[in-house]
Amino acid sequence: MITIAVDAVGGDHYPQNPVAGAIQAVQENPDITILLIGPEQVCREELSKQGYTGDRVQVFNAPDIITMDDAPAQAVKNKPQASIPVGLTLHARKQCDAFVSAGNTGALLAASAFILGRLQGVLRPTISTVYPTTKGFRLMVDVGANLEVKPEFLVQFAKMGEVYAREVMGVEEPRIGLLNVGEEEEKGTEIIRKAHELLKNHPRFVGNIEGRDILFGKADVYVCDGFTGNMLLKFGESIPAALQLLIQQAAQSSSLSADSIKPALGVLKQALAPFDYQAVGGVPFLGVNGVSLVGHGGSTPLAIKNMIFNAVKMVEHQVNDKIVSYLN
Amino acid sequence: MITIAVDAVGGDHYPQNPVAGAIQAVQENPDITILLIGPEQVCREELSKQGYTGDRVQVFNAPDIITMDDAPAQAVKNKPQASIPVGLTLHARKQCDAFVSAGNTGALLAASAFILGRLQGVLRPTISTVYPTTKGFRLMVDVGANLEVKPEFLVQFAKMGEVYAREVMGVEEPRIGLLNVGEEEEKGTEIIRKAHELLKNHPRFVGNIEGRDILFGKADVYVCDGFTGNMLLKFGESIPAALQLLIQQAAQSSSLSADSIKPALGVLKQALAPFDYQAVGGVPFLGVNGVSLVGHGGSTPLAIKNMIFNAVKMVEHQVNDKIVSYLN
Numbered sequence: 017m018i019t020i021a022v023d024a025v026g027g028d029h030y031p032q033n034p035v036a037g038a039i040q041a042v043q044e045n046p047d048i049t050i051l052l053i054g055p056e057q058v059c060r061e062e063l064s065k066q067g068y069t070g071d072r073v074q075v076f077n078a079p080d081i082i083t084m085d086d087a088p089a090q091a092v093k094n095k096p097q098a099s100i101p102v103g104l105t106l107h108a109r110k111q112c113d114a115f116v117s118a119g120n121t122g123a124l125l126a127a128s129a130f131i132l133g134r135l136q137g138v139l140r141p142t143i144s145t146v147y148p149t150t151k152g153f154r155l156m157v158d159v160g161a162n163l164e165v166k167p168e169f170l171v172q173f174a175k176m177g178e179v180y181a182r183e184v185m186g187v188e189e190p191r192i193g194l195l196n197v198g199e200e201e202e203k204g205t206e207i208i209r210k211a212h213e214l215l216k217n218h219p220r221f222v223g224n225i226e227g228r229d230i231l232f233g234k235a236d237v238y239v240c241d242g243f244t245g246n247m248l249l250k251f252g253e254s255i256p257a258a259l260q261l262l263i264q265q266a267a268q269s270s271s272l273s274a275d276s277i278k279p280a281l282g283v284l285k286q287a288l289a290p291f292d293y294q295a296v297g298g299v300p301f302l303g304v305n306g307v308s309l310v311g312h313g314g315s316t317p318l319a320i321k322n323m324i325f326n327a328v329k330m331v332e333h334q335v336n337d338k339i340v341s342y343l344n
Numbered sequence: 345m346i347t348i349a350v351d352a353v354g355g356d357h358y359p360q361n362p363v364a365g366a367i368q369a370v371q372e373n374p375d376i377t378i379l380l381i382g383p384e385q386v387c388r389e390e391l392s393k394q395g396y397t398g399d400r401v402q403v404f405n406a407p408d409i410i411t412m413d414d415a416p417a418q419a420v421k422n423k424p425q426a427s428i429p430v431g432l433t434l435h436a437r438k439q440c441d442a443f444v445s446a447g448n449t450g451a452l453l454a455a456s457a458f459i460l461g462r463l464q465g466v467l468r469p470t471i472s473t474v475y476p477t478t479k480g481f482r483l484m485v486d487v488g489a490n491l492e493v494k495p496e497f498l499v500q501f502a503k504m505g506e507v508y509a510r511e512v513m514g515v516e517e518p519r520i521g522l523l524n525v526g527e528e529e530e531k532g533t534e535i536i537r538k539a540h541e542l543l544k545n546h547p548r549f550v551g552n553i554e555g556r557d558i559l560f561g562k563a564d565v566y567v568c569d570g571f572t573g574n575m576l577l578k579f580g581e582s583i584p585a586a587l588q589l590l591i592q593q594a595a596q597s598s599s600l601s602a603d604s605i606k607p608a609l610g611v612l613k614q615a616l617a618p619f620d621y622q623a624v625g626g627v628p629f630l631g632v633n634g635v636s637l638v639g640h641g642g643s644t645p646l647a648i649k650n651m652i653f654n655a656v657k658m659v660e661h662q663v664n665d666k667i668v669s670y671l672n
Binding site for chain 1: 477478488491492523525532533554555556557558559560570571572574575576577578579580581582583586587589590591593594595598600604605607608610611612614615616617618
């Protein structure tokens with residue numbers, strides 16, 4: 017039996033969505049137990065509201081709440097009784113196998129690194145994201161944990177991302193690409209050129225990936241510093257809303273009625289579904305000594321459930337053991 | 345009379361498009377003369393093919409051709425008789441007021457900096473781009489000339505961009521935004537935090553701009569290092585083709601016929617028209633001691649004409665004088 021701790025008060029729609037996702041998860045997978053972490057009363061009321069009467073979703077009291085606006089470092093220090101530090105501490109003590117949350121990403125990152133510590137041989141824990149492309153999701157790493165990097169960090173991001181892509185995303189032979197301003201190996205900053213050199217002999221390194229290639233899935237793992245990754249992640253998130261606006265404006269300027277563009281918006285919505293991060297099942301902090309995943313603040317119950325299942329996969333596939341033996 | 349030198353053999357469609365754009369420009373604006381720079385025979389044949397018989401498009405012989413694939417630094421050194429070094433040298437000698445080209449950007453940047461030199465007080469010449477947003481075009485600077493920056497460079501990019509946005513793009517009071525991973529001033533790398541501090545008292549500094557805000561036009565001048573800008577520029581260029589593919593895939597997976605999605609693709613194409621860089625009228629190298637603009641390799645005749653007109657505006661509005669007095 018695998019036990020996943022779920023932050024009951026993380027994200028924009030708590031406790032409803034985390035609780036709903038947890039219930040769906042235990043109903044679909046008979047081999048897991050959920051530990052809901054949050055104010056006990058809040059959790060119990062929501063469980064009963066949602067009509068859950070089983071014993072595979074349990075509650076662990078964490079009276080404080082870290083909000084989306086709390087400054088990460090202070091939040092964890094000032095609210096030791098909040099769901100994030102409480103859940104991660106339980107995990108560090110092996111009382112559960114993973115912790116997942118749709119809460120404050122910065123606080124989660126800080127707390128994961130601090131409470132779980134680093135895996136052996138890991139220079140810097142990192143945060144990745146799944147990135148939508150015309151060929152399906154790809155993994156981008158780092159997307160904000162390490163704004164500045166050394167070549168060796170990038171190499172480790174590549175390798176940790178490779179293990180995650182293979183074990184959790186099911187990519188058999190993940191191709192690794194280095195985000196850069198040109199395809200030629202002499203392009204880029206000194207740090208990137210050095211990283212290119214270090215990655216060159218990797219059997220599945222496909223070289224530099226330019227901005228124009230990202231959306232076409234030219235690699236399975238896109239490696240970059242956290243500044244670049246964060247800009248691209250948030251830019252990608254904004255595409256659906258921006259396009260909708262552009263289409264409405266185009267329709268107006270050509271005097272098309274709102275009705276007449278509805279089919280176009282429908283097809284577009286479907287085409288852009290992968291860009292809907294609220295439906296994405298969370299992404300892991302890689303390199304920490306534990307399994308800690310974070311979901312979008314707007315995570316739907318489905319997203320929470322999928323995040324739980326991704327955590328289960330990380331546990332079952334022993335992702336961290338594989339990372340350690342790969343890096344050392 | 346303003347004289348603009350035009351690279352007749354730059355871009356993917358030479359000599360047709362540069363020559364066609366030049367002819368259109370003199371026909372629309374009676375106050376300019378064009379100097380076509382390229383192999384004389386090639387230029388004269390194209391002019392006659394396009395039926396131009398006037399004397400306001402003249403030819404200046406430059407027998408060599410720098411291709412899009414030539415390595416920038418070597419190209420200029422090894423082909424001193426190519427249109428780019430010849431045109432820029434004419435400009436440096438004041439035999440024309442500006443040089444525009446849809447050719448090899450790297451070669452143009454290197455040659456512009458080397459042949460024209462820097463404007464007084466400029467730390468680093470920079471290359472900008474116009475970026476499509478839901479509120480129209482914005483200026484992004486730098487997009488590849490300076491992959492690594494110092495805080496002071498970013499401040500100068502902001503100021504040079506501001507002058508260009510006001511004088512050429514017609515934005516009365518350009519708002520300046522600093523691309524960053526968060527809105528709070530303490531976010532980002534040390535270099536960006538320092539730049540934020542230096543820009544803080546600028547009356548039209550609107551603070552940090554996150555990736556998700558770029559497409560919504562939250563500032564008029566987006567300031568960033570050349571690595572970030574280059575990734576975003578090329579990523580933006582790829583959006584229309586990626587979307588078209590995503591829409592086709594969505595249509596297929598829901599068994600919609602090619603015919604039934606045509607209207608959707610039509611509306612989308614119109615909405616994405618601003619992302620068509622082939623129609624954008626070039627962008628300037630800012631900070632060089634001259635007026636040098638570069639256009640997309642795929643520049644249409646319209647794009648070439650608009651690039652010529654942008655150069656004319658830079659000359660008429662004395663953009664460089666204004667930059668010098670602003671920076672010093």
